[in-house]
Structures are given as C-alpha cells and as structure tokens.
Amino acid sequence: MSLAATPLATLALTVFAAGPALAQTASAALMATAATTGVASVPTAVPAGDAQIMRGAYLSKVGDCAACHTVDKSKPLAGGLPLATPFGTLYSTNITPDNATGIGAYSYDDFARALREGVAKDGRRLYPAMPYPSYAKINDDDMHALYRYFLSGVQPISAANHENGLNFPFNIRPLMTVWNTLYLPKGVYQPDPQQSVEWNRGAYLVQGLEHCGACHTPRGVTGQELSFGEQGNSVFLSGYSLAGWYAPNLRSAVADHGGNWSHQDVVAYLRSGRSKDGAAFGPMSEVIEDSTQYLHDDDLNAIATYLTSPAVQTVASTVTQPTPPAAGTQDAVATELRAGHIGSTGAAVYLNSCNACHRSDGTGAMAAFPALAGNAAVNTTDPSSLIHIVLTGSHMPSTDAAPTPVAMPGFGSRLSDQQVADLLSFVRSSWGNHAPAVTSDQVAKVRKIVSSAP
Numbered sequence: 374m375s376l377a378a379t380p381l382a383t384l385a386l387t388v389f390a391a392g393p394a395l396a397q398t399a400s401a402a403l404m405a406t407a408a409t410t411g412v413a414s415v416p417t418a419v420p421a422g423d424a425q426i427m428r429g430a431y432l433s434k435v436g437d438c439a440a441c442h443t444v445d446k447s448k449p450l451a452g453g454l455p456l457a458t459p460f461g462t463l464y465s466t467n468i469t470p471d472n473a474t475g476i477g478a479y480s481y482d483d484f485a486r487a488l489r490e491g492v493a494k495d496g497r498r499l500y501p502a503m504p505y506p507s508y509a510k511i512n513d514d515d516m517h518a519l520y521r522y523f524l525s526g527v528q529p530i531s532a533a534n535h536e537n538g539l540n541f542p543f544n545i546r547p548l549m550t551v552w553n554t555l556y557l558p559k560g561v562y563q564p565d566p567q568q569s570v571e572w573n574r575g576a577y578l579v580q581g582l583e584h585c586g587a588c589h590t591p592r593g594v595t596g597q598e599l600s601f602g603e604q605g606n607s608v609f610l611s612g613y614s615l616a617g618w619y620a621p622n623l624r625s626a627v628a629d630h631g632g633n634w635s636h637q638d639v640v641a642y643l644r645s646g647r648s649k650d651g652a653a654f655g656p657m658s659e660v661i662e663d664s665t666q667y668l669h670d671d672d673l674n675a676i677a678t679y680l681t682s683p684a685v686q687t688v689a690s691t692v693t694q695p696t697p698p699a700a701g702t703q704d705a706v707a708t709e710l711r712a713g714h715i716g717s718t719g720a721a722v723y724l725n726s727c728n729a730c731h732r733s734d735g736t737g738a739m740a741a742f743p744a745l746a747g748n749a750a751v752n753t754t755d756p757s758s759l760i761h762i763v764l765t766g767s768h769m770p771s772t773d774a775a776p777t778p779v780a781m782p783g784f785g786s787r788l789s790d791q792q793v794a795d796l797l798s799f800v801r802s803s804w805g806n807h808a809p810a811v812t813s814d815q816v817a818k819v820r821k822i823v824s825s826a827p
C-alpha cells in the first residue's frame with residue numbers, strides 16, 4: 374500500500390511521526406522488556422495428564438508470554454511490567470484467569486481476537502508492544518491449546534492493571550484502528566507447498582509465536598515491521614537496531630559467520646545460548662533463557678532448517694569478514710600488547726579494562742569469555758550492540774544445557790564516549806578484525822538511550 378496515497382496513512386503519520394524516535398514504540402518496548410525481566414517463572418497448576426493444556430503450556434513458552442506479562446516472579450502472568458517507550462510508559466496486563474482483573478471472562482473468540490487482532494474483550498485497542506502482528510499467524514489448533522491453558526491451567530491472581538502512562542496523543546487507543554488497517558497482516562500462516570513440512574513448521578514458529586521479527590525486522594516510520602515473511606523480499610529478519618542493541622541480519626547469518634553457521638550451530642545457539650564465536654548477550658540472552666531453550670528438538674530443528682535454507686539466506690554478508698592470522702604465526706597486536714607496547718588510546722583502555730578476560734590475542738577463554746577475534750558480532754557494520762555491552766555489561770543466558778550465567782561488568786561510568794570509541798575501534802581492527810571504526814557520536818547516542826531506560 375502506498376502510504377502517501379491514503380488519508381488514513383496521513384493521519385497515522387501525523388500522529389506517530391512527531392518525535393525523534395517515534396518509530397520505536399513497540400520495538401523499544403520489546404527490547405526494554407527483554408532486557409529487564411530476567412527468568413520468567415513457570416506458571417503453575419497444570420492438571421496432570423491433560424494433553425491439550427500441557428501443549429498450551431509449552432506454546433506459552435514458545436510465545437514467551439510470561440517474560441512480558443510478569444513483573445513479580447511470585448505472581449506469574451499477572452502483568453504490570455513497565456515497558457518504556459519514547460511516548461511514555463506502557464504496562465503489560467494481567468492474563469491470569471482472574472474474573473475481575475484478568476482474562477477469566479474471555480471466551481475463546483475474545484482470546485483469539487486479542488492475540489490475532491490486538492483487541493481486548495472490552496474493545497480496548499492494544500498497542501503492538503503486545504506482538505499481535507506476529508501472533509496473527511497462530512493456527513486454530515495452537516490457539517485452542519493456548520486458550521485452554523490460560524483459562525484452565527494458570528492460577529488466577531487478583532492484580533489490578535495499571536493505567537498506561539503514554540503521553541497525548543499516543544494514549545488515544547482508537548488510533549490503533551488506523552494502524553491495524555494499514556499494517557496488520559491478515560490470516561493464519563499459509564504453508565509454502567514448495568517447501569518441506571519441517572521448513573514450514575520452522576517458518577510458522579519464527580514468523581508467528583516466536584515473533585523473531587519483532588526485533589530482527591526493520592521498522593517503518595510508524596513503528597510497523599516492514600515484512601512478516603521471507604517470501605519475495607530480503608527485508609524480513611534483515612536486522613534492526615532498537616533500544617541501543619542491534620539485532621543482526623539473519624538473512625545472511627550463514628555468510629556472516631564465514632559461511633560456517635550450520636544447522637547444528639543454530640540449534641546449539643538457541644538451546645544453550647553459546648556459539649562457536651561467543652555467547653548470546655543483551656535481549657537475545659533473555660529470549661534464549663525464557664523461551665528457545667525450552668523448545669522440543671523437532672521444533673528447534675525446524676527453526677534451524679528454515680533459517681539456514683536458501684529461501685531465507687538471500688543476502689550477502691553484512692559483516693566485514695575477518696582474516697585470522699595464518700596458522701603458526703604470532704598475531705602482531707597480541708605481541709605488542711604482551712610486550713606492553715601501547716600503540717593507541719584504544720589499546721591502553723583494552724589492556725586496562727578488557728585484557729584480563731578477553732586476552733591479548735582476543736581469543737578469550739573457552740566457554741567463559743567469548744573470543745573477540747573473528748567474532749561476527751564484533752565485525753558487524755552496526756556497532757550499537759558492542760557499545761551497549763561495554764556501557765552496561767551483560768550476562769550469558771543460564772540454560773539447562775549451559776547453566777553458568779557468566780557475566781561481563783559494565784564500564785559506562787568509568788569510560789568516556791571517546792574512550793569507548795577508541796577502544797572499540799581498536800577491537801574492530803585487531804587480531805584480523807576489519808570492521809569500520811566507532812565514533813564518539815555513535816557512543817553518545819547509545820549512552821543516551823541506555824540512561825533513559827526504566
């Protein structure tokens with residue numbers, strides 16, 4: 374649809390495009406959520422032996438419902454998590470089956486409408502911080518299982534919802550009607566007959582319940598994801614920077630890892646949070662901890678089949694490919710650092726703040742401290758995530774497959790914008806890394822977002 378052509382679009386644009394970062398409503402909220410919740414508690418009271426309810430409980434993990442809908446771990450799914458947006462604060466709501474304060478009075482149709490169309494039972498238009506544009510693809514079987522679980526498998530908790538603190542005019546819910554008319558994808562997932570059953574299962578999960586595109590797909594001026602599937606475009610999952618983190622391009626993930634990111638690597642990453650290069654960090658750490666580590670083998674394999682398939686891997690590498698030192702030769706930077714020859718401010722900061730864990734040759738230490746040499750995350754064009762992790766630190770996901778949540782401290786209060794820029798420019802040009810330098814302006818931007826987070 375051509376935006377400029379419709380009066381509705383003009384209205385939506387006027388309303389939503391008024392500030393510097395307005396496009397980030399939903400997405401910033403998603404990132405904020407993922408970064409603040411930590412491990413969501415497993416909801417209780419599933420009657421043993423009810424297969425449909427058990428399946429619904431599993432699907433709620435796939436959809437990561439508890440991560441956003443829990444603020445107090447002793448009250449799973451009772452809502453209240455504040456999501457910072459550039460327009461003010463939005464709170465998730467109580468989705469336990471409590472009649473007065475939760476969704477106890479929801480019929481199946483009410484529930485399906487909230488998840489697929491973003492309309493609550495009382496007619497309230499929900500903001501797309503609730504990822505209903507992705508959940509629109511959930512099929513009827515799965516929707517029924519989720520409904521049974523939420524209404525009959527979750528403990529009701531009385532917890533009143535917060536008024537949202539969005540600023541005028543974003544607090545006008547009916548405006549979402551316009552947004553939905555323009556952007557909401559219609560209809561549940563339609564299998565691609567050219568592809569295998571396993572591939573289609575993967576596509577269904579990634580595009581739907583897992584809502585991977587909510588962070589990894591670029592957004593337009595009114596915060597809408599620019600695509601909801603890989604067909605006929607290279608935009609879906611092609612990378613987006615929000616809330617000061619960069620969720621990388623997954624359409625070139627295989628090429629980005631030197632042509633080496635295999636099916637098994639994707640499975641291992643989503644199950645354990647660890648990869649050959651390093652470890653998941655920031656919001657992805659939470660996604661793995663709260664959701665993907667719980668996926669059954671066949672579902673993880675389906676996702677990996679989809680993500681590594683030629684239909685998805687359509688984009689050339691977006692990472693400046695590193696050149697590792699030839700076998701048996703000494704890396705020049707490592708030699709200098711070990712000898713205490715500091716060639717630049719960046720090298721000096723590295724020696725003081727990073728060397729102890731990531732080592733003078735940038736290889737880190739197996740399983741605890743990720744290698745910075747040759748790391749795709751370090752060499753990616755957009756340096757937001759690197760700046761963010763140096764400012765705030767991060768912890769690896771704690772998963773059943775890799776239980777130790779090793780953490781990196783933040784250096785935001787100790788290093789100036791210029792020092793961080795020098796440091797990262799050094800890291801991105803040492804040990805065979807070849808990525809563009811980082812400027813202090815880029816650091817200042819991320820620092821601003823970080824310091825305004827809730």
Ligand code: HEC
Nearest residue numbers: 403436437438441464465466468487493499500502503504
């Ligand atoms: C990324 C965060 C996020 C995730 C993940 C998420 N939600 Fe939500 N959800 C929200 C927010 C925020 C609201 C409130 C939106 C508003 O007030 O406009 C909401 C509202 C709802 C509502 C409306 C309830 C009411 O009457 O207020 C339902 C139902 C719901 N979510 C169900 C779910 C289910 C089921 C899942 C998992 C399949 C889920 N949500 C996953 C953020 C999320």
Ligand code: HEC
Nearest residue numbers: 403407583585588618619620621626652653654656657660
């Ligand atoms: C809340 C936002 C968010 C969601 C939802 C999300 N991701 Fe991520 N993802 C990120 C960020 C930020 C990074 C960069 C940090 C890192 O590499 O650990 C990332 C990194 C990744 C990487 C590593 C890419 C590389 O080249 O190193 C993969 C693979 C990935 N995500 C897959 C997925 C899949 C599959 C889903 C859906 C199941 C998903 N992500 C959902 C934010 C998100």
Ligand code: HEC
Nearest residue numbers: 651652653654726727730741743750767768769779780781
């Ligand atoms: C105390 C040990 C420690 C120190 C000091 C440290 N780091 Fe880290 N670093 C870690 C750990 C642990 C992770 C993994 C965090 C995660 O996965 O969430 C990490 C992750 C990273 C990553 C992401 C790489 C990836 O693929 O996971 C980058 C980039 C990074 N560190 C750079 C730096 C820089 C630059 C410094 C110096 C300012 C530094 N680190 C200091 C322990 C450390």
